[in-house]
Amino acid sequence: MITFEGLEKEYRTKDKTFKALNGINLTIEKGEIFGVIGFSGAGKSTLIRCVNFLEKPTGGRVLVDGQDLLTLTPANIRKVKRNIGMVFQHFNLLQSKTVFANIAMPLVLEGAPKKQIKQRVEELLKFVGLSDKAGAYPEQLSGGQKQRVGIARALATQPSILLCDEATSALDPQTTGSILKLLKKINAEYKITILMITHEMSVIRDVCDKVAVIEGGEIIESGTVFDIFSNPQTKTAQNFVHSVLNDSIPESVRNLVQEHNPNGKLFKINFVGASSGQPLLSKIAKKFDVDINVLFGNITELQGVPFGHLIVELRGQENEIKRAYLHIQQENVSIREVIADAS
Structure with a gap:
């Protein structure tokens, strides 16, 4: 055209x-x-x-x-x-x-x-x-x-x-x-x-x-x-x-994370479509020996499709965190590690 x-x-x-x-x-x-x-x-x-x-x-x-x-x-x-x-x-x-x-x-x-x-x-x-x-x-x-x-x-x-x-x-x-x-x-x-x-x-x-x-x-x-x-x-x-989308970690939250658990693992998880309505974090907490701390998140709609993200902290043994990470990937959900001073 x-x-x-x-x-x-x-x-x-x-x-x-x-x-x-x-x-x-x-x-x-x-x-x-x-x-x-x-x-x-x-x-x-x-x-x-x-x-x-x-x-x-x-x-x-x-x-x-x-x-x-x-x-x-x-x-x-x-x-x-x-x-x-x-x-x-x-x-x-x-x-x-x-x-x-x-x-x-x-x-x-x-x-x-x-x-x-x-x-x-x-x-x-x-x-x-x-x-x-x-x-x-x-x-x-x-x-x-x-x-x-x-x-x-x-x-x-x-x-x-x-x-x-x-x-x-x-x-x-x-x-x-x-x-x-x-x-x-x-x-x-x-x-x-x-x-x-x-x-x-x-x-x-x-x-x-x-x-x-x-x-x-x-x-x-x-x-x-x-x-x-x-x-x-x-x-x-x-x-x-x-x-x-305002998907950056608020400064006050960053400070708390660094103060209480400076070696904590932070992850950004993107949810698209049907995955937005699934109790993914609940399943992860039950299946693996990790504690999940939800730090920040929101959800919006793009072209009629739900799209959201969460920034979470996973606490536990390195091996359990890795297993949880791999399991989330297998659920066709985007996940990547971030640092406390990044989005």
């Missing part, structure tokens, strides 16, 4: 050249909700704006439905862009226009018949839950309602691709949740491919199928949301995951 091949983007001034994107290779399949996450200045906004040519790449290729945008005429680029909707961080609504007029604007610019415009806008108002706000003005709306108008406007021309540029970062957590549910509804009911950028890993967890981590204009890690959350490979990805 969307493919970046060796994508580059440079900004030049009199004194220097800044490379915002450096050889991006990435594919977003049809029907996916794909997230790109990175810190400020990583290049994520530039990347998404290259899809609809708000930014023109300086190298590489951007393919949308197999068409290389850099080889198309301006007229053909406009045709491709008609199939791409975009939702902005700060809504970008026309303050002097009503909600109805804001949503209708893309259709008006296309010269669509008034009857068709009315029918489409009313359909979208109902879809985003704003049927009673058609005559209101943006200043009369909450932040969440403004973003719903922005989403409805982006859907006006019935695009097959929806770009979301930090679509929830200006919203409170509760409103963010409702907007993410709306985006999932759009993906499911309209079969629209969604590419979203964000700096919030909770957004990635709650709505995306796949994710890419961008840093310094390069993709440093990508995969399914489950793979990245359960086994992040880079330090940046690990930091993003930790911001959501």
